[in-house]
Each structure stands twice: as structure tokens, then as C-alpha cells.
Amino acid sequence: MTEMAHGPEAHAGQAHAHAKEAFIWKYVFSKNHRIIGVQYYVTAMVMALVAGLLAMLIRLQLAWPQKDWGVLAKIFPMGYDAGGGFGVMRPEFYAMLFTMHGTIMVFFVLSTAPVSGFGNLLIPLQAGARDMAFPFLNGLSFWTFFVGCVVILTSFFVGAGAAAGGWTAYPPLSALKAAVPGSETGQTFWIVGMVFFIASFTMGGLNFVTTIINLRTKGLSPLRMPMTLWAMFLVAVLGLLAFPALIAACIMLIFDRHFGTSFFLPTGLVLNNAPLLGADGKFLHQGGSPLLWQHLFWFLGHPEVYILMLPALGFTSDILTNFARKPLFGYKSMVGAMCAIGGLSFIVWGHHMFVSGMNPYLAMAFAVGTILIAVPSAVKVFNWLATLRGARIRFNTPMLWAMGVVSLFISGGLSGVWLAQSAPDIQLHDTMFVAAHFHLIMAGAALFGVFGATSYWFPKMFGRMMNDTLGKAHFWFTFIAYYCTFFPMHYIGIAGHLRRIYDPYQYEFLKPLQPINEFITISALVLGVSQILFFINFFWSAFAGRKAGENPWDANGLEWTTASPPPHGNWPGAIPEVHRWPYEYANPDFPKDHVMQTEPLTAAEQKLKAAEGPSRHEH
Amino acid sequence: MLRIASNNRQSGTVEVSRMGKLQGLLFALATVALVALATFYFTRTWLPPLKSDRVAIDHAIWLSLVVTGAVFILTNLLLAYFSWRFQDDGQTRAAYWHHNPRLEWAWTLVTALIMCTFLFKALNLWAEVTSPPPADAMLIEVTGQQFAWNVRYPGPDGMLGRTDHLLASQENPIGLDKSDPHSTDDVLLLNQMVLPQDRPVRVQIRSMDVIHSFFLPNFRVKQDAVPGMTVQIWFTPQGIGDYEIACAEHCGLGHYRMRGQVHVVSADGFDKALADAAAQ
Numbered sequence: 001m002t003e004m005a006h007g008p009e010a011h012a013g014q015a016h017a018h019a020k021e022a023f024i025w026k027y028v029f030s031k032n033h034r035i036i037g038v039q040y041y042v043t044a045m046v047m048a049l050v051a052g053l054l055a056m057l058i059r060l061q062l063a064w065p066q067k068d069w070g071v072l073a074k075i076f077p078m079g080y081d082a083g084g085g086f087g088v089m090r091p092e093f094y095a096m097l098f099t100m101h102g103t104i105m106v107f108f109v110l111s112t113a114p115v116s117g118f119g120n121l122l123i124p125l126q127a128g129a130r131d132m133a134f135p136f137l138n139g140l141s142f143w144t145f146f147v148g149c150v151v152i153l154t155s156f157f158v159g160a161g162a163a164a165g166g167w168t169a170y171p172p173l174s175a176l177k178a179a180v181p182g183s184e185t186g187q188t189f190w191i192v193g194m195v196f197f198i199a200s201f202t203m204g205g206l207n208f209v210t211t212i213i214n215l216r217t218k219g220l221s222p223l224r225m226p227m228t229l230w231a232m233f234l235v236a237v238l239g240l241l242a243f244p245a246l247i248a249a250c251i252m253l254i255f256d257r258h259f260g261t262s263f264f265l266p267t268g269l270v271l272n273n274a275p276l277l278g279a280d281g282k283f284l285h286q287g288g289s290p291l292l293w294q295h296l297f298w299f300l301g302h303p304e305v306y307i308l309m310l311p312a313l314g315f316t317s318d319i320l321t322n323f324a325r326k327p328l329f330g331y332k333s334m335v336g337a338m339c340a341i342g343g344l345s346f347i348v349w350g351h352h353m354f355v356s357g358m359n360p361y362l363a364m365a366f367a368v369g370t371i372l373i374a375v376p377s378a379v380k381v382f383n384w385l386a387t388l389r390g391a392r393i394r395f396n397t398p399m400l401w402a403m404g405v406v407s408l409f410i411s412g413g414l415s416g417v418w419l420a421q422s423a424p425d426i427q428l429h430d431t432m433f434v435a436a437h438f439h440l441i442m443a444g445a446a447l448f449g450v451f452g453a454t455s456y457w458f459p460k461m462f463g464r465m466m467n468d469t470l471g472k473a474h475f476w477f478t479f480i481a482y483y484c485t486f487f488p489m490h491y492i493g494i495a496g497h498l499r500r501i502y503d504p505y506q507y508e509f510l511k512p513l514q515p516i517n518e519f520i521t522i523s524a525l526v527l528g529v530s531q532i533l534f535f536i537n538f539f540w541s542a543f544a545g546r547k548a549g550e551n552p553w554d555a556n557g558l559e560w561t562t563a564s565p566p567p568h569g570n571w572p573g574a575i576p577e578v579h580r581w582p583y584e585y586a587n588p589d590f591p592k593d594h595v596m597q598t599e600p601l602t603a604a605e606q607k608l609k610a611a612e613g614p615s616r617h618e619h
Numbered sequence: 620m621l622r623i624a625s626n627n628r629q630s631g632t633v634e635v636s637r638m639g640k641l642q643g644l645l646f647a648l649a650t651v652a653l654v655a656l657a658t659f660y661f662t663r664t665w666l667p668p669l670k671s672d673r674v675a676i677d678h679a680i681w682l683s684l685v686v687t688g689a690v691f692i693l694t695n696l697l698l699a700y701f702s703w704r705f706q707d708d709g710q711t712r713a714a715y716w717h718h719n720p721r722l723e724w725a726w727t728l729v730t731a732l733i734m735c736t737f738l739f740k741a742l743n744l745w746a747e748v749t750s751p752p753p754a755d756a757m758l759i760e761v762t763g764q765q766f767a768w769n770v771r772y773p774g775p776d777g778m779l780g781r782t783d784h785l786l787a788s789q790e791n792p793i794g795l796d797k798s799d800p801h802s803t804d805d806v807l808l809l810n811q812m813v814l815p816q817d818r819p820v821r822v823q824i825r826s827m828d829v830i831h832s833f834f835l836p837n838f839r840v841k842q843d844a845v846p847g848m849t850v851q852i853w854f855t856p857q858g859i860g861d862y863e864i865a866c867a868e869h870c871g872l873g874h875y876r877m878r879g880q881v882h883v884v885s886a887d888g889f890d891k892a893l894a895d896a897a898a899q
Contacts, residue, residue: 095872166869179765269784271827283785290830324713325707330717355841355843374734375734378726378727387717389714391701392705392707392708403698407653421683421745429867483653487660495665507878586713586715
């Protein structure tokens, strides 16, 4: 691939000219992919703190629903009935907690940190480009995202509080202002925040796709790309195809809420025993369908969970091979499996709607797609396991996280087989079983992937290493607490424990589950507190960690051929050429146990390649 | 394929973790502990006692548990074994082994075969559960509203009276049209449902305001109540007793207390039980 606008000489010159840039242009309104990646990452960290805190409050409520939380009532006066000395949580506050926890975690943390954060950091480095294809658009995309974050955070302080209709915002609950307090101003802020987020993600996606297609360095053919780069490409494509459905739905919801349309609102709505009438004495809303929103939402929603997960799967493949000191097993089938997962993710959205009232024949079609997606997912797991067989594993922090992803991907993926079958889903839908499933696979794999990537590529972010001992302590606390928090949720879900429920013990059949809920809550608190280790390690290492060399992990990829952190323009001289795949570890024909992607083919390899023809032995 | 080079590696830049062995062992132990914990949890009584004819759903859940449980144990134990067995010794190299088309095709096809079996069973079961109700099934209408279940029986004429949402009010929450002759004998209950044992019932599910979900944990029944739609489901109650109705879809502040009761009675005692419930 040839370079487009970024000639190496011109750029090297620019780098000097840029050296005296003002702080604000260099680090705030930056156009440099690395700075923008770090900006995304740190913003996502702040959002994760907020959403994590919300989760802790949710868990306290589920374990001890009628408890008087005197201190919390002082900190969150709007959330607790402070009057009369009571500090019991209000139901509207609880609805707001789980709505905003889900929204912030899914979009503003787990889509942002792996995709926008590491995508921006790694794509030019792994592809061998000076920067992203459109640096200005990149900066614009971050600041659009930032506005979205501000809008979402502001929504906690408007009118009756933030949105409270669930992160899925099903109308009519989210459309009728009188249906739930959060559907007053809070829901409007939610929609506006989401529109900013989607606009930002779309700009990012355009940049990702263009950069990966057009700016790859010479020799980096698609089948020599690292799995992370493949994941970023697929994620960008998924985002570009899926998010338009949600932005359309959001705009329709705005119109239903404020301008009297009826996209999602059927004829005959009666709220609080009073028909919702217009001035003419007829129903205000006529002929809309609440199911339309669900179709549009989940048309995005399901590809979205793969947008969260695919980067983590890519990181895991890169990290696992490095610390196993062994080539990635079944590289082509790994690429194929990822593409299959991406493609199938567009025809499975209806599995969120098996009991929604849609035509049962439609449910059958969606069950087919959903069960099929288990095949490429299983292929990935088997390939990872085969990669570990006969390995020489180095258990540094990144490796622990990568193995954690494999473990979570197995545990969370298997419960997907239960839920994919539409009839068992009747019993399990909307229970904690579903919460267990997606927290393990989608949230857990994405989160562990981000932690792994952070400890692995930290040198390329800040030029320093993270502390390995602190990192391991963080891993072990998180890994054990994560399983203790989410694994028992399967069990209470099967017993019928509902999701999104302010006080489960109103139901006789849920009363015996309180001890398990207490155990889950204590685990969740441990999980939450353990993250302090990460914050300490992150900020301390960024400023005072051990300085990293070019290639501290003995890795093969292009990002390890330049300084840590990379200079402006990424390589001081010419961009290196690629001659092989990034997973050449333990090859007995070489004196070193790892062979860089930039290493020219040896005479023997050239001979072999000529004999086998051009199509084989891409790597 | 499995070639192992014995010459020393020339690393040196990486600080190989001295705690490598311990970490590998810990990972193996954690994974084994996870398997043990999961096995312990999943073999205890779990589903609410079944009180309907939908036993096939329980069987499907059990089958899923057995198959995915076996895969879970096998893969996690492999992960444990590999992390315990294949640790870096600083001396030898890993196996240069990175593809084996026959093995890859085998595990792809075996997985596909298992999944197709699941699919075949799942589609058949779904067709059974969503099949049209038997002709003799008893008709009941359930209408969700914030935050109550309105249950209506057609009465002796067997016909539900007309409803018009424009007529809805505090006294008439579902907007029953009293001018319709079929409506006069309709029996209305609030948060109560009386069912005769062993007779199929078909339930028409509606909503006045937002989406609710009609959930009978003991009957393996769950169906969203969507405003603007009437969705019909059917099942056969088995086992006399009192059970709970839950709302499974977040519907607002009172979602958590949108609770009702199902009383399953003998076929002989049904008329009296219904009259008693209506008199309350």
C-alpha cells in the first residue's frame, strides 16, 4: 500500500515544526492519533467511575432493599427518602441507576475504551501509517464524544433526574413523560447524548475503515494483519452499518415525545386510568408500534455487543501468542470466524424479542442465526486453547488478562446457547440469568480485554511500563470477584429472579434468594474497590513507571519497531516494510524465538514460497 | 508438525516473571475451583416447581445444562492444564505448531452438528409452545396497567364484552363497554386469577399504557403485554395451589410490586372459586 498524503520526508519536517506547538493544540485539541486515543481512554475511565458507582448502589439495594442508608441519603439527597429520618432508596432513583449504569457502561465506557481508545492508538501503529487518514475528523470525533458525555452526566441534575426507562429505552415508557419521572427531561438528555455519541462513533468508523484500507504499509496484505487490526476493521464496519438504525429511532422518539408524532405510540393509550386525548377529544397518538423501536434498537443493539467484544478478542489473540511464545493457531480460521461473527451479528437481533409479541415464525428465523453464531465463537476458543498447547507461557499481567478473556468468553458464551433456544428463553428472558450472561461475555470479556491491552500497550501510550506486581494483584482480585459477582446470577435467574427490580422480596418465590444476593453484593463491592489498584497503577506508571524500550515484550508487530511512545509521524525515518505475519514465534529456523514482521524473508523461505506459488504461505 | 527447538532463546529484554510458576498454578486452581463451584450450584434444585404442561421447556433447560456443562468443564480444565503444564522455563522453545486443517475442520463440524441438534429441538419445541390453542381451551383476558393486572373472564355466554379505551376511567380501568350485551356477564378480577386444573386456558394479553410482561414462574409462561396489540398464549395448569404472577418488563416506579396471584383449583370447584374471588 502506498502512503496517501503523508510522505515520510514532508512529515518528518513537520514534526520539527510542530515541536513548539502550544499545549492546547498538542494535548487538548490534538489531531495526533495517540493523544486522541489516550483522551478517549481517560474520558472512558471517568465515565466508568460514574457507572461503576451506580452499580454499587444497585447492588446495595438488591441485597438490603429496606435498609436505612443514612450516609448515602446525605450524599444523594435526591435518591433517598431523607425526610423523617429515613434513608431508604426511592424506586425512581433505582430505575435511574440501572438505566444510566447500562447506558454509560455499554456506550461511553466499553464501546469507547477498546474501540475509540485503542483503535486510535493502535491502527496507525499496526498498519504502518503516519496517523489516521483524517486527523482533523479524528479530533472532531473525540470532542463530539466529549459533548455527549457532558450531556449524559448533566442529565442526572435536570428536572426529575436522568432517564429511567432502562438502557433500552422502550417506548411508551420512554416516550410518555408521565409514565416514569425520568421520562421527563432526563430522557431528552439521554437521546441528545446518544445522538452525539453516534455521530462521534460514525466519524471514528469512517476514519478506521479508510485508514485500514488505504494506509497500510507496503507488504501488509490483509492476511498479514494482526487480529487486533482485523477486529478494528470489522468493528468500524459494524458500527457504520448498525448505528444509523439507532440514530433514526432516536430522532423518531424525539418527535414522539415533543412534536406529537406516533411512530412508537399506538392508538388507545390510557395512563393512570385517564385516556391520553388531544384537543379534539380523540386519542393524541394513533397507529404507532412499540415493537418498531425494539426492532430498530436491537438492529443496532446486537451488532453493538460485538462492537464491544471483537476488539477484546483481537487483543487476546495478540497477547496470548506473545506470552505463549508460540504462533497463533489457525490464523485464517480466526480471521474467518471473526468475519462470520460480524456478519451473523446482523441477523440475530430478534432473540431479544422472543416474548415481545412479534410473530412466532420470526422468532424461529432469529433462533437459527443465534445458534449458528456459536460455531465461529467455538472455533475461536478452540484455536486459543490450541495456541496454548505446547506453549512456553510467561505469566506477566497482560497474559493473565488474556487468559481471563478466554475463560469469560467460554463461561458467558455457553449460557448463550440456552438463551438462543426460544422456548427456554420464555423462562429465562428478563431474569438475572440474562444479566449473568451478558456481564460475563460482553461486559467481562470487553473489560478484561481493555485491562489486558492497557498493560500490554502501555509503553506505546506513555513510554513506560505498568507495575507488574500491582497489575497481578489487580487481576487476581478482579478475576475472582468478577466470577463471584456474576456467576451466581445464573442460579437466581433460573429461580426466576427478575431484572430491574427495586425490591425482589415483594415476591414470595424470591425471598429465599436474599442470602445469594448478599453474597453477590459483597463480591461486587470487593470488585469495585479492587479497581483502585488499577487507577493507582495507571496514573503512577504513566508518570513514574519504568521507561520502556522499543520492544519490551519481544513482540513481532509493527508497533514494536518504533520508540515508546512513538514520535509524531510514528517512525522518524521511512515507514518499515512488512514481509511476514505478526505471529512468527518459536520458529526453529531462526536464532531468536521471535521474528519481527519487518524481517525480510530468508533465502530458504523465498525458495519455499516460490515453490508453493504465490497464494500459499501468505505468512 | 510438532517441532520443538531445543536451542536457548535469546531473549533478555523481557523480565520473565519469577512468579510465573505460581501464577500458572493459581490460574489452574482458580479455573478448577470455578468448575467445582458451578457444578455445585447447578445441581441443586433451582427452577420454581413446575405446575403446567410445559415440561418440555424444563427438559430443554436440563439438556442445555448437561451439554454446555460438559463443554464448560472440559474447556476450563484444558485451560487449567495448559497453564499448569506449559510454563516458560527460559531454556526451551514452544512448539512451532500453528495449523492443522483436519483438526480445525473436525472441531468446526462437530460444533456445527451439536448446534444443529439444539436448533432442531429448539424449533420443534417452539412450534409446540406457540401452536394454536385446543378448541376447548378456556378464554381469559389479562390487561396490564401501571401497576396492576386486570383479569377478565367471559362469563356464561363465553364471549368477552367489547372494550373501548376512550371509556377507561378510575371505576372502569380497561374501558369495558357496558352497552354491549356480552359485557354484562363478564367477570372482572384485580391481581387475581383462578384457573381450573388440567384444562387448557388461552390468555389474551393486552396493555393500557406501557409494556408489561405477564410472567408465571411456576408455569414457564412469559409474554409481554404490549399496548396496541393483543397477544394470545395457551397452557394447561397442573397442580392445585396458589402461585405468583410477576411483571417481568420494567414498567415504571411500581414495577416491583406489580404482583398477582394464581389460584389453581379443581375443575369441579372452579365456578365457586371464581365467584368467591369476584365477590371479594
